[in-house]
Amino acid sequence: MTRYVYRFGGGANDGAAGDKTLLGGKGANLDGMASIGLPVPPGFTIATTMCARYYEEGEKFPEELFAEVANGIAHIETVTDKKFGDATPTGNGPLLVSVRSGARVSMPGMMDTVLNLGLNDQTVEALAATSGDERFAWDSYRRFIQMYSDVVLCLDHGAFEEALEIAKEDRGFHLDTEMTANDWKALVAKYHELVVEEWGKPFPQDVHDQLWGAVGAVFGSWQAERAKVYRRLNNIPGDWGTAVNVQAMVFGNMGDTSATGVAFTRDPATGENAYYGEFLINAQGEDVVAGIRTPQYLTKDARETAHAKPLSMEEAMPVVYGELAAVFDLLERHYRDMQDIEFTVERGKLWMLQTRTGKRTAKAALKIAVDMANEDLITQEEAVARVDPSALDQLLHPTLDPDAHRDVLTKGLPASPGAASGIAVFDSDVAEKRAEMGESVILVRVETSPEDIHGMHAAKGILTARGGMTSHAAVVARGMGRPCVSGAGALAIDAAAKVCRVAGREIREGDLITLDGSTGEVMAGSVPTVQPELAGDFGTLMVWADKVRRMRVRANAETPHDCQVAREFGAEGVGLCRTEHMFFDDKRITWVRQMILAENEAGRRAALDKLLPEQRGDFVSIFEVMTGLPVTIRLLDPPLHEFLPHAEEDFASVAEAAGVGIETLKRRANELHEFNPMLGHRGCRLGVTYPEIYEMQARAIFEAALEVGSKTGAAPFPEIMIPLVATKRELELMKEVVDRTAQAVFKEQNASVEYHVGTMIELPRAALKAGEIAEVGEFFSFGTNDLTQTTLGVSRDDASRFLTTYVDKGIYARDPFVSLDIEGVGELVQIAAERGRKTRPNIKLGICGEHGGDPASITFCESVGLDYVSASPYRVPIARLAAAQAALKARG
Known part of the structure; x- marks a missing residue:
């Protein structure tokens, strides 16, 4: 009988840790991290083979899958000592889970995720009582309704965002963290009204219905237009399918001793052997990735180099940071490659949520491959095999002339290196159309989302007003080899009017601008370029390649x-x-x-x-x-x-x-x-x-x-x-x-x-x-x-x-x-x-x-x-x- 569900964590690792074909990249690596003793919240993976069957059977689940998933939930309940749907106000509280995609190769931001699943009008009260934090419970519930309504019910995401902004304006707040428990309760009530208005039915209260809705949405996202575009751009076969990972939630939004972050074991932009990442105290993962709040640096050196004021994780949470650094080193030695890691700290305890081979620029790929060979982590032949040949294209074209005049408008974060000049465009569809007509375009957005994938690919460079070094724009741009400047907070972007303003100056659609993704500078007009120098790591790797x-x-x-x-x-x-x-x-x-x-x-x-x-x-x-x-x-x-x-x-x-x-x-x-x-x-x-x-x-x-x-x-x-x-x-x-x-x-x-x-x-x-x-x-x-x-x-x-x-x-x-x-x-x-x-x-x-x-x-x-x-x-x-x-x- 074909098996579809594979458990991980809590001593029960059913899958083969390296089997990405069956478990997907995320599932295989969760299994791998758990098998080497890292703190991984327990869960289970629904195999990629189910994705194909799901579509073969008209987007329906076979009967045998229900029993396997029930056993998977029982596994998580046993390890966490929590019950799915438990509304009892005593004990350890209700079990909440995340539901995430996981194809065999990384497709960052292309498919859907649902967090905090298992909350309803009863379990939220139980979570408030058992956690001792009413504000956290209701904040988690509003997040869940908003995300589930978007991903599963396919309701207008903007309506929920607008309700949130109105609620903050009414209270005179600027940040989500200023909202109280009562504020979140009132917003949850408003969200319930929006669901009825938009969907015609009340928000689902049965936690099992919630779960199956989320699993179906993740499988459904494999055929979403943005995912198909990404696969086409990256030559990923459509019949591979995605796995679904269901995992116990851990919470980074439980106060000042909790946090969440994204990190790389080496710098994905330059390849430097130094930890690179961002975190937020009292936040959930989507806060870091979406750039809704400005994240903090991971290390003291990075903070001081950027002249940033908020303390780094190394300074604010030194004990947990030390544990995290040890995990970084262990994972890099185990997987013998630079890792992209997601983690959460729940009331002082470190949890590892994901590791995967990190996306990197061509320059970083070369340096990491050569350095790891010189460090005897890999052989020279493995170094040759590690670098994507197509990525070298990033290195083979001119860069900005360092001696040329630069009319700098503003400066953001150097999210993806390289340089590009082009006309400013504020819409991805327009960017694609104008690029098809032979124009060089710079896509200018408040922040990018997976729906912008076609415009990002068409653009020569990407500029965002919000988001950090690990935001969607930054990660995708690095993978595509596009220069990117993110978090240029001084930009006031009016996408509808096709204009942005900064320091008393305007950039209108069609105006020529230049980005330097290595410095974060945004310049008016076009800046001259110089030819690349192909020595150093490039030359070393080419010598090794020519040998074989x-x-x-x-x-x-x-x-x-x-x-x-x-x-x-x-x-x-x-x-x-x-x-x-x-x-x-x-x-x-x-x-x-x-x-x-x-x-x-x-x-x-x-x-x-x-x-x-x-x-x-x-x-x-x-x-x-x-x-x-x-x-x-x-x-x-x-x-x-x-x-x-x-x-x-x-x-x-x-x-x-x-x-x-x-x-x-x-x-x-x-x-x-x-x-x-x-x-x-x-x-x-x-x-x-x-x-x-x-x-x-x-x-x-x-x-x-x-x-x-x-x-x-x-x-x-x-x-x-x-x-x-x-x-x-x-x-x-x-x-x-x-x-x-x-x-x-x-x-x-x-x-x-x-x-x-x-x-x-x-x-x-x-x-x-x-x-x-x-x-x-x-x-x-x-x-x-x-x-x-x-x-x-x-x-x-x-x-x-x-x-x-x-x-x-x-x-x-x-x-x-x-x-x-x-x-x-x-x-x-x-x-x-x-x-x-x-x-x-x-x-x-x-x-x-x-x-x-x-x-x-x-x-x-x-x-x-x-x-x-x-x-x-x-x-x-x-x-x-x-x-x-x-x-x-x-x-x-």
Whole structure:
């Protein structure tokens, strides 16, 4: 019989502590902490497997789950010596529980939580009597009604917030902590009225009904829009599901000897080996995360560095802080990674509520991995495996110039490092829309919530008026690699009016601002940037990665600047030089159009003669930068329509250059019109029809190679790639052109260079006939951008209209243009590799589509045994690290 409920705490640990697949991350770690003797409130986990069954059965619970949950509640009752729903005003009081989600990977703030469950109009009186604190009891009850009404009953959260603010205004209070027991009683009565008004029924009084409502809400939140967006952004499969953790409540809001907090065993922003966190005295967990009250620092050093007045936990609660520090060290040694911890202090007793691998910036990830390897906590190979390759993107772009003028408007907390400039936007939907139009936006909010996830992802940076270093904005921004300034309390934000004010100045929607997430500064206008320095921990980890990777890493580059950037980032050659990108400047485009529109070979050659020295100069510049490394050059590939003139002035300039009439050119342009140009007269079809085009390009390549070889003494190694080949005969014809041109140039200059001729595999037929094509081609480079289009029958340029829906509905696990469709396109790559090697065992195999910089796709390339991947210059380090991790994974 399938088991769904697993107990933890009180000596009964049913699950395997490391089984995150079954118990979810939170449940597995609660079980783990309890098993090593840490003070964990007892509870139980409903396994992730129930989530899938819950949806399979129409969002209903199977009968056997009720008995298992009842046994779980009995376990908590036994350990705590409290009864669920007990309204007796004597003894230990009623058992209250929290109900929390827990997927196998952390999804901070994306799914739902309910605290203080088990309170009703009778048990609240019992809690007041047994705790001796009437104010605490009624405060807990109003919190429960507010949270349950929002999460489970789906009522308007704002109505309850408004009632709270009105109650405080009526009493002249500013803080929740100023409210008395009678104030909370009156607010609870108001909340009951709101529930009836909004829901049509009284607030649920049966504690078991409350429990099942909360469990259903947690499972339901797995399919909430914000959770689906987060999964899509982070490549988390939708069929994983979430676990539900039901745990005895402990209370941080029972006076000045109680507290709650969130902490990291190392600084998640910088990676410094120092405790990092915040806490609040007399508060519950949501107070810290939501930033409703300004939290206090965990350590004395942090408080003094920030010049903050409220005492740190180290100073205010030295005994408990000492216990907490010991727990931090134990957990980091146990899990061998930086931990993100939630804790509560109830009347002087420390309780651990959660530990998980902490979200961190790329800079922190590098430092923590390298430091832990140097501390012998992990091996160098483990350090390489620890850093998310995609996160390196945070380090590979410019930062603010420290010498530039800064018009500082205000300063908040440096919640997530990095810098960003963009227009101020006050709404997440607007941020997403304006970002889709190509604008750089800064999302400005009073505080963010899980519903802002899409706007946060679209934004270049995030600015909030409220919240601390562990607020929702800070945690999510760090995970996304977005700069974030939180807690900028001087900002007066009017989201409805789309304006914020600070120090007598206004920022309106559309105004340009700059954030420095490393200092917390908010500046007017745009601030210049400087290039990153990739030494230190970055350099160390890259050296370790290069030791273990098998595949080479090249760059997609066709300008000297891109080649230089790629080489500085460790590229071992150029895997794709797209020659068509060289023809679009004003002077050359006229000659290209003259060549295309010419009605005979003589006209085409006249235009090509003008292009030859320009093309030769291009290759000289590239070969000089990439001296000693292979350079794969793709001959002209794009559809002709991309070059055809449309405006009258364009036709006039071509007519003048060609010495023909405008009407003649227009007639010729009409003859060349194609209905589906991406599948039309492009690629090798151009070379077959007009071989003089590829002849000119080949001559430019060989003349440039000889020139650079003569200058430097290190001849470059050109690999000439024929695009869009579908048959062996196409490649034979084009190779004949290249070889004939090479011999002519070598004879003219009495010198030669080694070169290869190969093809780009980007059509399904080419993959299937790879064995024949390899009889001619000396290398294959998989052009997976077009191979994906032609295999799926999907236009990359138009797919954005429906691909998100396809991913959400599970048709594709991920966007196939971002991460390779391994089952379909991947199988073609594998077939081509196997058949190509069978014909030519030493054939060189690489990938040059955008997938060459995608870690998941690189893992597949390692499994197929490709020789190299090629990525855009700024993704070369990502590819190097991903290739190393793929090699480690292949070794098992």
